[in-house]
Amino acid sequence: MAAEPAASLPYRLTGHVGRRFVQAVEEFGYGAALLVESLYWIVAGHWLNQPVRLRVVAAEMIDIGVSAVPVVAILAFANGGMMALQGIYTLQDFGAQSQVIPGIAMSVTREFGVLIAGIVVAGRSGSAIAARIGTMNMSQEIDALRVMGIEPVRYLVAPMLLAMLVMMPVLAILADAMAVTGGGVITSLKLHMALPVYFDRALAELVPSDIGQGLAKSFVFGVLVVVVAAGNGFIARGGAEGLGRATTRSVVLCIAAIVVADMIFTLFLSR
């Protein structure tokens, strides 16, 4: 058989990239469809006699939000402390250490508080949601729901989305508060400032629009985690190993989605 010119490396690479791109677009579309359908059920479900059940939403809120509180709190606190340390260290050269306080207030509320909350949720819920839906898919539980006339998106995904829309902002605020406190502990130690004085200054520096930005981001991050994780769960195949792969992929894509969304937000909001 004669060697085919099509086997050349650039051709294959292009083909590969092209296929990946098409696949990514497909998945994006799938995720968007999941989102739209979830919102549809949240808004219209009651009138169609298939409401999104509040008890389920409450249970999801505990899974997604309440259980994440300790981790978010600790990480945010540590992050705040680190920011203070780094900030004071770099600002020392300019004798501007005390400027670390507005620095912390602004960057925590606009960026890092919600980012930390988002990453923790992406790790916890990004894997849990994908694992749960993936397992149900493989044991035909999703089929069973459909055959019973229970829409899987309405029954499983919509409650998660609603719970996320409530808990993410809460976690973001918690992260903000803990990070500012963590920064305060370090700042008060390093700059020999009384903690209440720090808090007075920090609170004075808080800008409502900064907090608002952070909250807006938190909604978007929450939606992304649910949609990406659920999507990965629904397409999971291939037994235990397949489930493991789907869960890992879900976490990675959730974090990636959050970071990309963050970049886009920051680009537009920092003009």
Add this chain to the structure above:
Amino acid sequence: MTFAVQDSNGFAVVQLCGEIDLRNSPEARKLILTSLKKQKHVMVDLSAVEYIDSSGVASLVEGFQYARANDLEFGLLGVSEAAMNVLRLARLDQVFPIYDSLDDRLSHGG
């Protein structure tokens, strides 16, 4: 379709008819329980019932249980072969007092 309750010889006779299914079994249930709560002995007349589903049977079970707990009498009248099949599947034919008619019950003294 509304069901009637007739007082007769010391019993409240709940007269069900047609098809008893998810749509109207709650009404049957309410009638039975209301009569029982008024401290009446209840007979459920099924002679005009063409079909009864599990929700209907469940309502009868609930009524029977309430009656027993409150020292009241509860029984079924005129159970068709079709309805018997449904009761038999859950072995409830051995649970309910079943009579051909109210006269049948009265002549047996209970």
Add this chain to the structure above:
Amino acid sequence: MPQRTSDSSRPVIEVEGLRASWGGQPVLHDVDLSVEAGEIRVVMGGSGSGKSTLLRYLLGLHRPDAGTVRLFGEDISRLGRRDMLALRRRIGVSFQGGALFNSMTVGDNVCLPLREHTRLDEHTIRIMSRMKLEVVSLAGFEHLMPSQLSGGMVKRAALARAIVMDPDILFFDEPSAGLDPVVAADLDALILRLREAMQVTIVVVTHELDSAFAIADRITVLDQGRILMTGGVDEVRNADNERIRNLLTRTATDTEVDVDDYLERLTQGVGPQ
């Protein structure tokens, strides 16, 4: 036994010219099927015959490439959401692994269709689900989680859930799979009792011959995505068709050995060229 008010003169299930493919490969070819009300139909075939796939199309889980599936006289691919929901309330399905929801108890599993689709009082719902558990001999097990049940119990719980709404059609996917013969025979007897008492149409997809012959009114034999025949138990038992005979006697088809082909397959890429 009086029928539910429905058009009982039409077949309850009608499939015409069903064609389907999975991942580009054709899986079902021009399948025609018709099941009468109150009938117990067994769809039988070996692995890869397409019988489980056929079931998925009967259940409306996928859209076929061609052909129609009618349940209760309605073309299911044309039904709107509300009508489809009403139709789904009339069918019950017992999946191969039971497909019980692992996050809830047996009792909650059986109650689920009632809680989602009806406005019945909670007392009524509980009594109904316990009644169905009694029917499948699982009385008192409602507080267990599915993971605490044996294989046979899982199947029975799944059946209880499938019948809790008094469906008009019951579908079973491999009901005896993984069960020992005694438990499987019990399940067969239960299926027959259900048909008697509930006047329900039953479709069983299986490869277990013993069960099939014990319960079927008619058997549809499927092979490589095509229907070989539909007939009564005796008809199928005495069929002339070679593939059916092979299926019944559980032998692999003895094909002629083509020496060149076989050697080529065995030695491809091996040895001195």
